Amino acid sequence: MFRRACPSRHLIQVTVDAETVNVEAGDTVAAALLALGKDACRTTPVTGSPRGPYCMMGVCFDCLVRIDGKANQQGCMVLVKPGMRIELQHGANALVDVLSAGRVRGTSPGNC
Amino acid sequence: MATQHTFDVAILGAGPAGMSAACSATALGLSTVVLDEQHSPGGQIYRAIETSPLTDRSILGKDYWHGASLVDNFARSGAIYEPRTTIWGLTPPQADSHWQIGVSRDGAASFVDARHVVLATGAQERPMPIPGWTLPGVLGAGAAQILLKSSGLVPSGRVVVAGSGPLLFLLITQLARAGARIARVLDTTPRGRLRTTLRHWGAFALSPYAAKGLRLALEACAKAKFERHVDAIEAAGSTHLEAVRYRTGGRERSVAADTLLLHQGIVPNINLAAAAGCTVQWDAQQASFRPRVDAFGASSIYGLSIAGDAAGIGGARMAEAQGRLAAFHAAYVLGRLNAAEFKQRTQEAKRELAHWSRGRAFVDAMYCPSGTFTIPDDRTIICRCEEVTAGAVRKAIRMGCQGPNQLKSFLRCGMGLCQGRFCGLTVNALFAHERNIVPEQVGYYRLRFPIKPLTLGELAALPQTLQSVQAVVRLPASYTVPAAS
Numbered sequence: 001m002f003r004r005a006c007p008s009r010h011l012i013q014v015t016v017d018a019e020t021v022n023v024e025a026g027d028t029v030a031a032a033l034l035a036l037g038k039d040a041c042r043t044t045p046v047t048g049s050p051r052g053p054y055c056m057m058g059v060c061f062d063c064l065v066r067i068d069g070k071a072n073q074q075g076c077m078v079l080v081k082p083g084m085r086i087e088l089q090h091g092a093n094a095l096v097d098v099l100s101a102g103r104v105r106g107t108s109p110g111n112c
Numbered sequence: 113m114a115t116q117h118t119f120d121v122a123i124l125g126a127g128p129a130g131m132s133a134a135c136s137a138t139a140l141g142l143s144t145v146v147l148d149e150q151h152s153p154g155g156q157i158y159r160a161i162e163t164s165p166l167t168d169r170s171i172l173g174k175d176y177w178h179g180a181s182l183v184d185n186f187a188r189s190g191a192i193y194e195p196r197t198t199i200w201g202l203t204p205p206q207a208d209s210h211w212q213i214g215v216s217r218d219g220a221a222s223f224v225d226a227r228h229v230v231l232a233t234g235a236q237e238r239p240m241p242i243p244g245w246t247l248p249g250v251l252g253a254g255a256a257q258i259l260l261k262s263s264g265l266v267p268s269g270r271v272v273v274a275g276s277g278p279l280l281f282l283l284i285t286q287l288a289r290a291g292a293r294i295a296r297v298l299d300t301t302p303r304g305r306l307r308t309t310l311r312h313w314g315a316f317a318l319s320p321y322a323a324k325g326l327r328l329a330l331e332a333c334a335k336a337k338f339e340r341h342v343d344a345i346e347a348a349g350s351t352h353l354e355a356v357r358y359r360t361g362g363r364e365r366s367v368a369a370d371t372l373l374l375h376q377g378i379v380p381n382i383n384l385a386a387a388a389g390c391t392v393q394w395d396a397q398q399a400s401f402r403p404r405v406d407a408f409g410a411s412s413i414y415g416l417s418i419a420g421d422a423a424g425i426g427g428a429r430m431a432e433a434q435g436r437l438a439a440f441h442a443a444y445v446l447g448r449l450n451a452a453e454f455k456q457r458t459q460e461a462k463r464e465l466a467h468w469s470r471g472r473a474f475v476d477a478m479y480c481p482s483g484t485f486t487i488p489d490d491r492t493i494i495c496r497c498e499e500v501t502a503g504a505v506r507k508a509i510r511m512g513c514q515g516p517n518q519l520k521s522f523l524r525c526g527m528g529l530c531q532g533r534f535c536g537l538t539v540n541a542l543f544a545h546e547r548n549i550v551p552e553q554v555g556y557y558r559l560r561f562p563i564k565p566l567t568l569g570e571l572a573a574l575p576q577t578l579q580s581v582q583a584v585v586r587l588p589a590s591y592t593v594p595a596a597s
Contacts, residue, residue, distance in 0.1 A: 001267065001269045001371065002259060002265040002267055002268060002371075004263070004264050004265055004266075005166070005171075005264045005265070005266045005290040005291050005292075006165045006167065006168075006264035009165060024263065026163060026165070026262075026263070028262070031262065031263045031265060034259065034265065035263065035265055039249055039352065040248035040351070040352070046499040047499055049246065050247075050248050050351045050352070051246060052248035052249070052251075053251065053255060054246075054250070054251055054255060054496070055236070055237065055252050055254065055255050056251070056252070056255035056258040056259060057156055057255070058149055059236045059381075059533050059534070060530055061528070061529035061530045061565075062246075062496065064529075070219075072565075077149070077198075079151060
């Protein structure tokens with residue numbers, strides 16, 4: 001749970017899972033979700049456990065959300081924009097969704 | 113973004129090291145580009161310094177606002193600033209080419225060319241694996257500081273802060289000044305550290321950090337209830353943090369909590385340097401890996417310098433001096449300074465560096481993490497991405513797993529999106545502990561490009577060269593590379 005320690009400057013509207021909400025312009029998507037009281041933004045592909053932002057600086061990849069239809073975006077690296085569609089992610093992407101959306105999940109290099 | 117132009121210097125990162133390197137490089141007439149993953153200059157230490165909604169300057173303190181002059185100078189330097197630019201690749205010069213930096217911006221990949229590269233990619237928090245650290249409601253202390261600086265957000269409800277180190281005191285005071293109520297601080301600094309660090313006291317007392325450190329520690333202790341010598345911590349809850357259990361002096365305690373902030377120091381961000389092929393070595397004093405650099409920041413690869421915390425933790429003011437040294441070195445290598453001019457210019461930066469490096473040995477020795485916080489118990493998840501526990505890693509080691517790289521094939525440990533950034537040091541410590549060998553014998557994950565996820569679409573859209581096509585298909589002798597569309 002987070003609250004704002006300073007007055008709001010400029011609110012804009014976005015949708016989170018199709019619900020219209022007001023968020024602070026200048027916030028990242030991850031910060032906006034935390035300010036809305038949503039501290040979990042996805043469930044993990046491996047065990048389905050809830051996960052929320054951890055590092056807020058682009059390192060941990062725990063704050064992944066779907067933004068304007070594009071999956072696996074780092075919420076802490078993207079600023080909110082008016083009309084932005086933010087969706088929480090549940091587990092792994094189904095392959096059929098990926099193919100029908102015409103895009104492939106961001107790949108990790110699979111070093112070994 | 114420019115792809116045809118070759119810059120004299122490309123600086124990766126716009127924290128104190130990157131910004132000061134850019135100012136010095138442009139002052140010497142070098143064409144300079146600064147590639148930064150963030151939205152505005154400042155790095156993590158001076159994060160959001162131009163845009164922070166916190167109007168009360170006392171909350172973040174005057175050391176934070178020192179960054180404003182740095183950002184001003186940087187803005188006037190004439191360096192080209194490219195924000196929101198993720199760096200995923202770095203290729204050393206081939207026969208007739210220059211450094212090629214693979215970047216991604218707004219979903220499109222491209223290359224930036226430069227004669228000399230300065231890595232100023234800073235640090236990340238050292239992983240602090242405890243049972244339950246993947247629960248929503250548990251965040252890095254650095255994350256709370258970023259939320260405060262960028263958005264003026266403070267954790268509400270019952271806040272527990274756990275760990276060790278000077279930044280922990282700083283965060284506690286900043287959060288308290290911003291109105292957060294901290295229910296408890298779990299200080300994990302082991303018993304007896306003041307005694308074992310005796311030989312470093314003199315240098316620390318004379319350092320520029322002593323007075324500030326003491327003031328912060330006293331303020332933090334006055335603002336929150338401290339539990340000392342905590343040697344085990346667990347975050348408990350089903351879908352969200354509900355309580356923090358901990359042990360101190362053999363007694364187990366529990367405290368209800370909505371937010372738990374973890375911190376046990378920061379470590380260099382080595383992925384880019386290691387993937388580029390720089391020699392990376394174990395630093396016993398800082399208990400972390402770092403690229404090997406000389407007094408001017410030159411790495412083991414010609415034409416690649418590393419400045420600031422990316423080459424070993426020293427803090428923002430050391431990073432500024434290191435940025436200048438790296439820029440002077442680049443100017444010397446590129447023939448913009450002769451030997452005498454180089455020597456003269458570096459002298460002052462070296463003095464500055466010596467001044468701000470004083471007292472570091474005390475901080476490193478005092479707050480070096482130990483016990484379960486580096487070698488967690490079996491049920492603790494250590495690889496957050498692939499959800500691999502310490503128990504699974506121990507089992508693999510006992511079955512004969514040879515090292516961190518083979519562990520990837522066994523367990524996928526370190527193969528998730530963060531690419532080992534949050535498990536690498538723990539895996540190293542587990543191998544060292546199980547085998548009773550030193551960390552440098554264990555080594556670290558082999559790191560490769562792309563060091564940040566890149567979609568196949570972005571990769572495929574990159575301009576092709578004859579070599580890149582030959583790498584994947586056998587071509588007829590008559591083949592020519594198609595022009596980029």
